[in-house]
Amino acid sequence: MTAIEQALFHDGSAHWVSAFELSAVELKLTLHPCLREHALTRAVFLNLRNVSKDDAHSNEDERELPWDIIGFDADQLADGTWRFCLHTDAVEYVFDSAWPVVSKTV
Numbered sequence: 001m002t003a004i005e006q007a008l009f010h011d012g013s014a015h016w017v018s019a020f021e022l023s024a025v026e027l028k029l030t031l032h033p034c035l036r037e038h039a040l041t042r043a044v045f046l047n048l049r050n051v052s053k054d055d056a057h058s059n060e061d062e063r064e065l066p067w068d069i070i071g072f073d074a075d076q077l078a079d080g081t082w083r084f085c086l087h088t089d090a091v092e093y094v095f096d097s098a099w100p101v102v103s104k105t106v
Contacts, residue, residue: 004074004084007102010039016066017088022051027095029086031069040105045084045097055091063090 019030
């Protein structure tokens with residue numbers, strides 16, 4: 001598991017994105033394990049930069065939430081911020097941000 005997956009996932013199981021709210025300054029994600037929809041993780045990524053989106057390989061129906069997370073990567077940049085790549089079955093987002101503020105329910 002990557003560092004961001006360890007921070008956000010409840011366990012080593014597959015997770016889904018159940019809510020996705022993108023604005024000019026932040027991204028709010030809600031994730032849950034595939035088999036435990038009540039075990040939510042909320043992550044807020046602040047001070048977004050360089051957001052790119054690739055949904056060319058999905059059709060309109062596949063873009064509906066929830067999205068199955070294929071991989072979620074994080075690489076620290078020279079300025080101390082992070083570059084994240086959220087790759088799902090429907091869309092891929094790449095963005096730079098501070099490490100997220102995370103809250104979890106059990």
